[in-house]
Amino acid sequence: MTKPRIVVKWGGSLQNNGTSIADDIAALWREHHITVVHGGSRDIDDTIGELGLPRRTLTAPDGMVTRYTDAPTLTALTMALRGRTQARIVAQLAARGVTAVGLSGMDGGLVRTRRKAAIRAVVGTGVRVVRDNLAGRITGVDTRLLDAIHTAGMVPLVCPPGITAEGEPTNVDADRMACAVAAAWRADRLLLLTDAPGVLADREDPASVIGSLTRDDAEELLPRLGGGMRMKVAAALEALDNGAARVQVCDGRIDEPVSRALAGGGTLIGKELGAP
Template sequence: MRIVVKWGGSLQENSKAMADDIAALCRDHQIIVVHGGSRDIDDTIRELGLPRRTLRSPDGMVTRYTDEKTLTALMMAMRGRTQARIVSELGARGVVAVGLSGMDGGLVRTRRKAAVRAVFGDTVRVVRDNLAGRVTEVDTSILDAVHGCGMVPVVCPPGMTAEGQPTNVDADRMACAIAAAWRADRLMLFTDTPGVLADRTDPSSTIGSLSRDEAEELVSRLGGGMRMKVAAAVEALDKGARTVQVCDGRVDAPLAAALRGDGTLIGKGLGSP
């Protein structure tokens, strides 16, 4: 089975359980780890004395405002802190992991969004200095080469344009793009909730499964990071991923629990229970 694991940046406290499961499963399955690093990025930005800023699009999506200094801090945090920690955790369990960014070898090609519309108070303005990008292509040959050497790829943003400019990409969207291009059997988006919740204030209201169309219809009613996850899941299914799963990364043996069906399964042919 081909599995893409999105290791959420909010899951540092359960890193040992995540690493234990990946080490157990990579003996029989091909695994790619994609990670963000929101907590490490925030810490690095604060230590450098930079402001933490976000952009809210007119349709409600919230993303990090990434000017040049913030992009530098982002790369320092994800490669030097988050990725180094994940590679170390896997190495301690006998897994030979290779840390990559989307820039390495042209792994994740992007197109920079030269101008974005964002809500500031009661007005909508055009922002032109945001170094964010949209994924246009994933070179899966690099990932296959790493697997061919018996190693596990550990991938993080940023991506890179054809002109060589680094651009920030949401890690959930990067994971979805990689899963689609690689034709993954399962994309697991690990987060700090039990799954997609019918009522965001009630952890027991996890939705067991959603069809692709049900997920798309639900996006506008979701908030925070879950909105981005479900929107990205729909994109991944449209581009070739088979099944996306939003699942709890805080539990014991989180990958094993996900393979047993915990969390929310999103895929073509699936429906609500």
Template structure:
């Protein structure tokens, strides 16, 4: 399982070359991607600049009303996924693009109404179309893998009563890796891994013990906190090899498998 962050942009081609090499060696590979940055660009192009909620505990998240979900879906499925699939096809990989909605692959429950701060004003938000993943049915992905295809998967997920929902792509990748009994979960982004000092790449934390995850969460900020928590949960749930790594360098996937980045140790695996 390889998760590529939407922030990588053109750097995704380096990961694609490694994926092609692994597939050529007979490995079964599933690719998960995000796309928040591209979705934000789509939203601005449509005259709907992204908006964010601040919860009572201080957590900040994307406000996903119907218009924002539309932009998010266009960004994920219309801007990020097609070039990724095309690049893999160019490299000889039989890539197939999917979302969590397809085949009921990933289901979620809509976030209930909550009191938040939106646009600087406290209010109760009732129309947010985001949610938490509740289950993963890996049958469709397993079928494609058995047929020699490489699934390229992303949010949204499906709430059977509401429809598509925005869910976090890192949690999406972690839950799918667990459901597939994956040997590896490699999460690539535009940083070397968990850093003690965000401005100093040499401050990389090489290993994170899962029994000390809470202490390491204090080092993380923003998106890295979610990546750290999701990766730790995947390791605790039985994925043997979990790594947060830099997707910008040469051969980022193979480098992560060789030990670069932040590796999660301990837990159930």
């Protein structure tokens, strides 16, 4: 019997619930092919601060906020994600009998990118062009390394950065990386674990979780979303358009977050309302 393919996006804001997430993956991994894509926003901010670097962001004209990644920041980001976040997750899973393999998008050309040579950012009341930001747009995912790791009975963990055809590392949003991996790997389910119970109809009411959204409904809702949720839903739309079967935005702060998401928790986004 073919095992379901599950991509779990383990958000950096969920560091305090790492034990529950690791417990759940350990309970599920033998019956599922699970690929973990993770960020590490807290570890990145801590590392940047320890290195004395400024923490800067860029706001696009459409309101999307991203990390301003110059060369020193990219170095700090890579140190944090590989040396802190990923090392911690590998150790947590190993303690539960799960053999995990830590990767960045650069390893084996896993996540290919094209550097954004210039981006427009809002500064004050105007817009200026930023050219030293080492951010990339994902152009492809080579899933052979993921398949090889699963064939060996292990769990791959993937984090930014990605790599260009010229061998240049570029920062990419971890939610978008998870969505690109899920689409290319033809995942049966993509779970975006976050610090909210799902997509909310009312941002001030945590009980207003929207159980399911069609792709078109999600696109219509997108401009009214704020913060990281806007990025997650935008990335979910990209995943659906590129081959992912189903995307769920779900609560990563609870016990058994993966199992409960697979049982229907959070917000399911599909091409049709109520898509399984």
